[in-house]
Amino acid sequence: MLSISHASIITFWTLAVLFCIQPWFSRKNVLFGVVFPDAAVWQAPVPKRIIRRYIIGTGLAAVLLFIVWIVSFSRLERSISFNLAMAALLIGDSAFFVLANRQTRTYKKAVVPADRLTNKMIIDTTQSAHEPLMPLSWLLALLPLFLATIAVAIWGYPFMGSNIPTHYGLTGPDAWTHKSPLAVMQPLIFDVLLVIIILFTRRAPAAVKGNPNAAPGYALYRKWLNGLLILFGLVTELLFFLMELSLIRPIHTYLAPALTWVFPVLSSFTLLLIAFMAYLFFRMVRAKESSGPIFDNDRHWIWGLFYFNRSDPSLFIEKRIGIGYTVNMAHPIAWLILVGILAAVVISSIYH
Amino acid sequence: MQLSVDFHSEKPIYQQIRDGIVTGIASGTLQDGDPLPSVRALGMELGVNLHTVNKAYKLLQSEGFIEIQRSRGTQVKAGKTAQNAAEFLQTSGSALRAVLAEAMRRGIDRAVLHQMIDHFYDQLEGENHAKH
Secondary structure, eight states, rough: OTSSSHHHHHHHHHHHHHHTGGSSOOOOOTTTEESSSGGGGGSSSSHHHHHHHHHHHHHHHHHHHHHHHHHHHTOHHHHHHHHHHHHHHHHHHHHHHHHHHEEEEEEHHSSSOGGGGEEEEEEHHHHHHHHOOOGGGGGGGHHHHHHHHHHHHHHHGBBOOOSEEEEEEEEEEEEEEEEEEEEEEEHHHHHHHHHHHHHHTTTTTOOOSSSSSSSTHHHHHHHHHHHHHHHHHHHHHHHHHHHHHBHHHHHHHHHHHHHHHHHHHHHHHHHHHHHHHHHOOOIITTTTOSOOEEOGGGGGTTTTTTOOOOTOOEEEEESSSSSSSSEEEESSHHHHHHHHHOOOOOOOOOOO | OOEETTOOOOSHHHHHHHHHHHHHHHHTTTTOOOEOOOHHHHHHHTTOHHHHHHHHHHHHTTTSSSSTTTEEEEOOGGGGGSSSHHHHHHHHHHHHHHHHHHHHHHHOOHHHHHHHHHHHHHHHHHHHHHOO
């Protein structure tokens, strides 16, 4: 047990706790991905029981998995045992969520009168025409570092070593591959994906709709999130730029010492951004009360987690559970973006 | 102006969008030159296919209720609501006839129908005055 790293234990328990408190990462009139007319559902006895069971279930599952992980650890390779423990936690806790989603749906059917929710969508055309949207010009902020990284990659290529780092641990690079134009350009793929995501989430609708007051202040919140994504893009671009620069041998000697503190600083800044995102969520989403007729579109939310609606042109939509956006699974292009994200993750960790 | 789309209605969605905007213009809620959301924005906000919104906008444009320009986007053209009365009666007459036929089938009295029409006319006129 002693050889299990602190970092993996912290990651495991952070994920476990996040799963336990997941129900609170939603709008006030949403419970386990099921929409209700108002926030009163959180006070009713049956939903309270469903929440309690979910917390106990996910909590016990985490403890049990942790014990199994520790016991089986010595028999498996280090990273395999960690990945297995994380995958089991993800699947186990998701199963509890799906169960809670089903119970909540049954409760809703039995208790909420049909006329409290609507099949109508009401929008305010004046409000829509003047909606605060992230200006496209903000994306220009990402251009200089992107171009600079390409320039370094092209002009610096002949001066780079024969091995290119593909993975960086806390102590610096810990995996390499042979030098190739693709390996050198690889970090830029992430930036392109990020810009695509920002473009598609710029108009992403709220997870709860029905009337202009169904998700009050949502457009501004979305603009903030887009701004944060751009900041995150700048941080990663800076990181990639420095990484690219450090590949050039003559520069590496001077840059290597600086990189040892640049990584922790940029990682801390990213953590700060995530914390700020959570703060914005609780202030601009969770704290707001929905009012007016609420559109009942649970049928488009599979298990309350995945959105599937063929007639909705949106590729991204605000998550019903958690902070950020999810894709509309009904569109093939959404699958392509998902595959792109997964491919980027896999490519970057394949040599890990 | 509030635009409403009922996903369980038998009326096609494009027709609901078209009727909603025409009602807005008739009641004065939508004024000449008021901006309307783009096809994409409206489609994404309502969660309806862009072809559907496009169909509604094209219809409104052909009827002279809105103007779609690349530079200024979509705008209301209330000044010339502008189809002439005959054309309007021709296109709307059959719809009105169908409603009357249905009302008669249900045994609704002529006076009640008159009253209803007067009521809606007054209501729209009142909203129109309030705007000016």
